[in-house]
Amino acid sequence: xxxxxxxxxxxxxxxxxxxxxxEVLRGVSLDVAxxxxxSIIGHSGCGKSTLLNLIAGLTEVTTxxxxxxxxxxxxxxxxxxxVFQNHSLLPWLTAYENxxxxxxxxxxxxxxxxxxxxxxxxxxxLVHMAHxxxxxxxxxxxxxxxxxxxxxALAMEPKVLLLDEPFGALDALTRAHLQDQVMQIHxxxxxxxxxxxxxxxxAVLLSDRIVMMTxxxxxxxxxxxxxxxxxxxxxxxxxSDPTTIRCRSAVLKFLxxxxxxxxxx
Amino acid sequence: MPxxxxxxxxxxxxxxxxxxxxxxxxxxxxxxxxxxxxxxxAHAGERLLPPTxxxxxxxxxxxxxxSSPGASLPPPSQVLTDSWExxxxxxxxxxxxxxxxxxxxxxxxQRVAVGYAIAAVVGVALGVxxxxxxxxxxxxxxxxxxxxxxxxxxxxPLSLAAFRDxxxxxxxVIFITSVWPVIINTAVGIRNIPADYVNVAKVLRLNxxxxxxxxxxxxxxxYIFTGLRIGVGLSWLAIVAAEMLIGGVGIGFFIxxxxxxxxxxxxxxxxxxxxxxxxxxDRMVAGVASLVTRGTANS
Numbered sequence: 001x002x003x004x005x006x007x008x009x010x011x012x013x014x015x016x017x018x019x020x021x022x023e024v025l026r027g028v029s030l031d032v033a034x035x036x037x038x039s040i041i042g043h044s045g046c047g048k049s050t051l052l053n054l055i056a057g058l059t060e061v062t063t064x065x066x067x068x069x070x071x072x073x074x075x076x077x078x079x080x081x082x083v084f085q086n087h088s089l090l091p092w093l094t095a096y097e098n099x100x101x102x103x104x105x106x107x108x109x110x111x112x113x114x115x116x117x118x119x120x121x122x123x124x125x126l127v128h129m130a131h132x133x134x135x136x137x138x139x140x141x142x143x144x145x146x147x148x149x150x151x152x153a154l155a156m157e158p159k160v161l162l163l164d165e166p167f168g169a170l171d172a173l174t175r176a177h178l179q180d181q182v183m184q185i186h187x188x189x190x191x192x193x194x195x196x197x198x199x200x201x202x203a204v205l206l207s208d209r210i211v212m213m214t215x216x217x218x219x220x221x222x223x224x225x226x227x228x229x230x231x232x233x234x235x236x237x238x239x240s241d242p243t244t245i246r247c248r249s250a251v252l253k254f255l256x257x258x259x260x261x262x263x264x265x
Numbered sequence: 266m267p268x269x270x271x272x273x274x275x276x277x278x279x280x281x282x283x284x285x286x287x288x289x290x291x292x293x294x295x296x297x298x299x300x301x302x303x304x305x306x307a308h309a310g311e312r313l314l315p316p317t318x319x320x321x322x323x324x325x326x327x328x329x330x331x332s333s334p335g336a337s338l339p340p341p342s343q344v345l346t347d348s349w350e351x352x353x354x355x356x357x358x359x360x361x362x363x364x365x366x367x368x369x370x371x372x373x374x375q376r377v378a379v380g381y382a383i384a385a386v387v388g389v390a391l392g393v394x395x396x397x398x399x400x401x402x403x404x405x406x407x408x409x410x411x412x413x414x415x416x417x418x419x420x421x422p423l424s425l426a427a428f429r430d431x432x433x434x435x436x437x438v439i440f441i442t443s444v445w446p447v448i449i450n451t452a453v454g455i456r457n458i459p460a461d462y463v464n465v466a467k468v469l470r471l472n473x474x475x476x477x478x479x480x481x482x483x484x485x486x487x488y489i490f491t492g493l494r495i496g497v498g499l500s501w502l503a504i505v506a507a508e509m510l511i512g513g514v515g516i517g518f519f520i521x522x523x524x525x526x527x528x529x530x531x532x533x534x535x536x537x538x539x540x541x542x543x544x545x546x547d548r549m550v551a552g553v554a555s556l557v558t559r560g561t562a563n564s
Contacts, residue, residue: 057467076467077468078469081468086461092483092484092558105471
């Protein structure tokens with residue numbers, strides 16, 4: 001039997017610190033098709049970031065396995081590029097150099113020097129940041145930094161793009177703007193994307209499917225909701241669309257009725 | 266229609282036969298120099314006036330206090346007359362140790378340069394080791410914490426015994442004095458590299474050397490330079506003391522020699538030189554630091 005493009009199979013994660021063990025995830029299974037945009041949503045502390053780190057290979061699974069394109073995930077690598085929540089650009093490099101660092105590393109030997117430069121510029125243009133290529137991270141806004149972060153990840157030509165609450169630290173207007181850009185990029189390049197979020201509207205707007213996690217410890221996938229909305233999507237038209245409203249309320253119900261965040265009350 | 270300016274200055278027009286276009290000398294705007302200079306002067310005044318006033322006040326009090334016949338220290342006016350030779354000719358050379366202050370300072374600076382350079386290289390290397398490896402930190406850190414409290418001069422007899430020569434002993438004392446802050450600050454800098462940068466390096470699969478050059482050193486650079494700056498100050502402190510004991514050419518020995526010859530004015534002049542040189546050294550390292558780490562301020 002052939003596996004799905006990205007296949008998460010019965011994954012569990014237990015952290016051990018001294019004598020104390022905490023089971024964060026238990027029995028998580030998910031299949032993601034090529035080109036699919038999947039959001040993972042849940043209350044904070046439910047282990048969604050842990051799940052993303054497991055897919056990225058930044059932490060190792062305790063049980064189960066993760067397969068990408070029929071190969072087991074072992075350790076981090078550029079075919080699973082991560083856009084980190086706080087952009088994590090290297091502050092001593094310019095925007096261009098930040099992207100170029102990734103391009104040089106991933107395509108050394110595969111592309112010539114000129115091609116690597118062109119590819120870096122292409123990706124900066126993709127996020128509309130070519131004009132600020134010589135700026136350092138400290139000189140540009142939060143939204144611009146996150147766009148450079150996205151450009152860096154895209155430049156690695158990843159098989160799956162992992163977004164860890166990419167717009168969480170941004171103001172609402174900037175966030176909407178970036179969401180539109182990510183949608184546009186997804187439409188153009190057809191990337192497979194997994195995005196962690198805690199924003200219901202964002203999940204509905206961007207995703208093909210929304211994966212809802214139960215509360216930790218021992219979090220699991222509670223429900224998977226398909227979002228049957230035509231693309232391209234426009235946020236204004238969708239605001240009053242019945243399907244959107246149905247999906248929104250389904251996610252809200254899951255999060256606030258069946259899986260209330262107990263400690264927050 | 267020709268402008269009045271054209272008529273009044275026909276010499277600026279091109280010779281007849283060519284086109285009628287002409288070069289018109291535009292009236293040169295008088296540069297508002299005093300207006301532009303004023304804020305600059307005001308700024309300089311704000312920064313320079315207070316230290317000048319304080320210095321003048323101190324010199325004045327000193328002059329008054331030491332002008333009585335029984336004073337044990339010379340007043341500034343007497344320092345100036347006593348040691349004028351020294352101030353006016355910093356680079357005379359009468360052979361042996363009878364040299365100008367400039368030569369003594371250069372000899373000291375040379376020792377500091379060698380000792381400090383070794384300390385910088387060894388300090389950063391050990392700091393990287395201690396910052397990277399938990400095992401190395403647990404093994405070496407207690408040792409460092411104890412050794413760094415040993416006063417610089419306490420090392421001198423031991424190094425004299427080991428090297429049997431003044432020159433390498435002085436350099437060793439510089440080294441051992443300035444290496445600790447470099448090690449400790451580098452280690453802290455490396456341990457404080459944000460997890461995000463490490464993750465970026467992991468996702469990119471940077472190898473050890475690439476990680477060292479592209480992530481570790483730039484990320485820790487502000488800390489490393491803090492250590493280097495403390496180190497250069499300490500080594501300048503140590504050299505003066507060490508040279509008093511080892512003799513030869515050097516500003517420390519010069520001071521000691523002046524004391525033995527009861528040339529108090531010479532000592533005062535030398536102290537001014539020592540202070541100014543230390544200040545310049547500190548500024549130099551700070552300048553290099555701000556040049557190198559200009560982009561590392563995190564946001």
